[in-house]
Structures are given as C-alpha cells and as structure tokens.
Amino acid sequence: MTIQWFPGHMTRAKREIEERLKVVDMVIECRDSRIPESSVNPLLKSLTINKPRLIILTKRDKADPDITAAWIKALSDENTQVLALDLFNDDVRTKIVDGCKRVMKPKFDRWLAKGVRPRKIRAMVLGIPNVGKSTLINQLGKKKVMVTADRPGVTMALKWASVHPELDLLDTPGVLWPKFDDKTVAMNLALTGAIKDDVLPLEDVAFTAYSFLRNFYPGRLEKRYELEVVEDPIVFFNNLAAKRSYLKSGEADLQRAMATLVREMRQDEFGAITLERPA
Ligand SMILES: Nc1nc2c(ncn2[C@@H]2O[C@H](COP(=O)(O)OP(=O)(O)O)[C@@H](O)[C@H]2O)c(=O)[nH]1
Ligand SMILES: [Mg+2]
Structure with a gap:
C-alpha cells in the first residue's frame, strides 16, 4: 500500500x-x-x-x-x-x-x-x-x-x-511521509519494498542492488547465482540472463535479469541484510 x-x-x-x-x-x-x-x-x-x-x-x-x-x-x-x-x-x-x-x-x-x-x-x-x-x-x-x-x-x-x-x-x-527527495533514501526504500517498483528507474535500483551485494555480501551473491561477481554490473546481468535463458528477440534480456535481482533481494533470497550502518 x-x-x-x-x-x-x-x-x-x-x-x-x-x-x-x-x-x-x-x-x-x-x-x-x-x-x-x-x-x-x-x-x-x-x-x-x-x-x-x-x-x-x-x-x-x-x-x-x-x-x-x-x-x-x-x-x-x-x-x-x-x-x-x-x-x-x-x-x-x-x-x-x-x-x-x-x-x-x-x-x-x-x-x-x-x-x-x-x-x-x-x-x-x-x-x-x-x-x-x-x-x-x-x-x-x-x-x-x-x-x-x-x-x-x-x-x-x-x-x-x-x-x-x-x-x-x-x-x-x-x-509521516518518508524523505523521498533524497536519492539514497528513496533507493533504500525501494530496495526494502517500502516504495513501489515504478517510482525509480529499474536500472538504477538494480545497479545499486548489485553494487551493494557485491561490496557487502559477495559470497551470498555468488552462491545464489553460481556466477562470478564481476565489477561491471552490465556484464553480471548479461551472464545472469544467459544462465537463466532470459531472451528477448534472440538477445539477452537484461531488463528481466535486473528485475530478478531486485525482486529476489526484496524477497530476502540473500538472507538477512542491512542496507545502512551507523556512522
Ligand atoms: N518479516 C517481518 N515482516 C514484518 C514485520 N513487521 C511488519 N512486517 C511486514 O511489513 C509490512 C508492513 O507492515 P505494516 O504493519 O502494515 O506497516 P505500517 O504501514 O507501518 O502500518 C507487512 O507486510 C508486514 O507483514 C517484522 O517484524 N518482520
Ligand atoms: Mg498501517
């Protein structure tokens, strides 16, 4: 809601x-x-x-x-x-x-x-x-x-x-309303499912999710997809699309690979994670 x-x-x-x-x-x-x-x-x-x-x-x-x-x-x-x-x-x-x-x-x-x-x-x-x-x-x-x-x-x-x-x-x-005018805050709210999918561009949310998991929980990312955790998110999403056979008119369906990562993060498929640490 x-x-x-x-x-x-x-x-x-x-x-x-x-x-x-x-x-x-x-x-x-x-x-x-x-x-x-x-x-x-x-x-x-x-x-x-x-x-x-x-x-x-x-x-x-x-x-x-x-x-x-x-x-x-x-x-x-x-x-x-x-x-x-x-x-x-x-x-x-x-x-x-x-x-x-x-x-x-x-x-x-x-x-x-x-x-x-x-x-x-x-x-x-x-x-x-x-x-x-x-x-x-x-x-x-x-x-x-x-x-x-x-x-x-x-x-x-x-x-x-x-x-x-x-x-x-x-x-x-x-x-009270959330601080949605702050980009990082909006992203954190999106990644925890507090704001709707379509508020932020999928690509931004997926890239943020990937870089967060790569930095803090690389082992869990690798284990879940059995894919190498590379630096470039595009490469990763390409590999994920290939692995899952996500195709769209014969090409790797990156959108679908990105949506998968975001959805699975929201569904706690990477286990218990915290997005913010105290200063
Ligand atoms: N796993 C888990 N889910 C919770 C917990 N507390 C609330 N939820 C879920 O979070 C969502 C929002 O809860 P809700 O009480 O409606 O939040 P409100 O908008 O602040 O009233 C619902 O899907 C709840 O089932 C909790 O401690 N653990
Ligand atoms: Mg309520």
Missing part, C-alpha cells in the same frame, strides 16, 4: 501528530531494522524533541544481527531506549511494555519523590508507512479494551486502547 503525499496531507499529518503528542507521555517510534536512518521522517526529531522515546527496530528477522546490535548502541541515549523486534515471532507485548517502563522510569521516579503516584503510561506509535506500525499495534492490542478519551484540551476524539494494566496506547499510529 502506497500513500500519495501532497502538501495538504503533509500539513494535516504534522498538525495531527503535534496535537496528539500533547496527550502522550512518550512515543514508540518504528523504524525498519534494515534502514534505521532512511526509514525516519526528518520532522520527527523536532516534533518529538522532548518526549521520551522507545525506538523499535522492526523486521529484526530481515536484518543483519551484528549491524542491528551496532544500531541499538548508536541510537540509545538517556531519553531513548531501543529494541529490535521480529513483530511476528518475538514476545512483542512483554518487550514493549517493559521497554516503555524503562523509558518512563526517570520521570516516574521524580513523581514518586514528590509523593505523586505514577499512573498508566500513555504512548503513541509513530513512523513512516510500511515500518510495521499496524502490525505492532495489533500484537500489542491482542486483548485490548477501547476507551474513548475525554481529556481536557483535546479537540479530536482520541481513542485509547488499554493494551496492558500499565500501558494505554492511542489506537491509531501517527504516520
């Missing part, structure tokens, strides 16, 4: 998120483990600057575990906890509730010191499309109870899901 973003949508999305941030204690920010930098909206940082954060690196199962560990370190700070999750196979509910409690502990400790008893944590899920927000909310809310908020100062009707005795969640996530 691809959302078309227009300036009007952007303004509204931003305003809605600002409004809803006022009523939450903290944010649960979803990013794709394979592209932890490219899968954020640049506005998010300024919007949520003072909110404690739990960053969820989703799709842990698709990413390189060593690089994910490096990202967890790089993104953590006193205001931010980071968790990498396979949203379908990990114990999402326990891990997220525990993560939220760790994030809120300093604030709740301050309250306790003043004699104020901590209440349920109020959080909202944020992220660009396709990072797993809906999946996360579904997993968290398996036994959910909907409560409609009637809190002063809230103009929109907010629905809270009581997902745990210690956690209330706004029932719909905040969705």
Whole structure:
C-alpha cells in the first residue's frame, strides 16, 4: 500500500501528530531494522524533541544481527531506549511494555519523590508507512479494551486502547511521509519494498542492488547465482540472463535479469541484510 503525499496531507499529518503528542507521555517510534536512518521522517526529531522515546527496530528477522546490535548502541541515549523486534515471532507485548517502563522510569521516579503516584503510561506509535506500525499495534492490542478519551484540551476524539494494566496506547499510529527527495533514501526504500517498483528507474535500483551485494555480501551473491561477481554490473546481468535463458528477440534480456535481482533481494533470497550502518 502506497500513500500519495501532497502538501495538504503533509500539513494535516504534522498538525495531527503535534496535537496528539500533547496527550502522550512518550512515543514508540518504528523504524525498519534494515534502514534505521532512511526509514525516519526528518520532522520527527523536532516534533518529538522532548518526549521520551522507545525506538523499535522492526523486521529484526530481515536484518543483519551484528549491524542491528551496532544500531541499538548508536541510537540509545538517556531519553531513548531501543529494541529490535521480529513483530511476528518475538514476545512483542512483554518487550514493549517493559521497554516503555524503562523509558518512563526517570520521570516516574521524580513523581514518586514528590509523593505523586505514577499512573498508566500513555504512548503513541509513530513512523513512516510500511515500518510495521499496524502490525505492532495489533500484537500489542491482542486483548485490548477501547476507551474513548475525554481529556481536557483535546479537540479530536482520541481513542485509547488499554493494551496492558500499565500501558494505554492511542489506537491509531501517527504516520509521516518518508524523505523521498533524497536519492539514497528513496533507493533504500525501494530496495526494502517500502516504495513501489515504478517510482525509480529499474536500472538504477538494480545497479545499486548489485553494487551493494557485491561490496557487502559477495559470497551470498555468488552462491545464489553460481556466477562470478564481476565489477561491471552490465556484464553480471548479461551472464545472469544467459544462465537463466532470459531472451528477448534472440538477445539477452537484461531488463528481466535486473528485475530478478531486485525482486529476489526484496524477497530476502540473500538472507538477512542491512542496507545502512551507523556512522
Ligand atoms: N518479516 C517481518 N515482516 C514484518 C514485520 N513487521 C511488519 N512486517 C511486514 O511489513 C509490512 C508492513 O507492515 P505494516 O504493519 O502494515 O506497516 P505500517 O504501514 O507501518 O502500518 C507487512 O507486510 C508486514 O507483514 C517484522 O517484524 N518482520
Ligand atoms: Mg498501517
């Protein structure tokens, strides 16, 4: 599912998120483990600057575990906890509730010191499309109870899901647009399947995919196709077309060879890979 973003949508999305941030204690920010930098909206940082954060690196199962560990370190700070999750196979509910409690502990400790008893944590899920927000909310809310908020100062009707005795969640996530005006970001989004095939020229995507695999995972590339990993992508795609008998009017069908590599990369045929490393 691809959302078309227009300036009007952007303004509204931003305003809605600002409004809803006022009523939450903290944010649960979803990013794709394979592209932890490219899968954020640049506005998010300024919007949520003072909110404690739990960053969820989703799709842990698709990413390189060593690089994910490096990202967890790089993104953590006193205001931010980071968790990498396979949203379908990990114990999402326990891990997220525990993560939220760790994030809120300093604030709740301050309250306790003043004699104020901590209440349920109020959080909202944020992220660009396709990072797993809906999946996360579904997993968290398996036994959910909907409560409609009637809190002063809230103009929109907010629905809270009581997902745990210690956690209330706004029932719909905040969705921001990706940084698609940045070429590298757009490429990373295309390679992970977050944006549609036809947004970028196939040749650009395929060449980028090839040079990335050649640089970082040459053994996997060679093993999958039983072809020599040569420097020139054109030569490689020619060899792939020949090997697979991809022909078009008697000639090697390069387009088909390129489409094959891109599709197979998106389908995780090269195993768990991460496209971005922390600086
Ligand atoms: N393998 C894997 N796929 C995931 C994970 N989380 C989400 N997905 C898939 O990623 C796609 C986008 O997820 P969705 O929850 O709709 O993202 P949203 O647009 O942020 O709400 C769906 O096809 C999900 O099944 C995960 O942890 N692992
Ligand atoms: Mg969704």
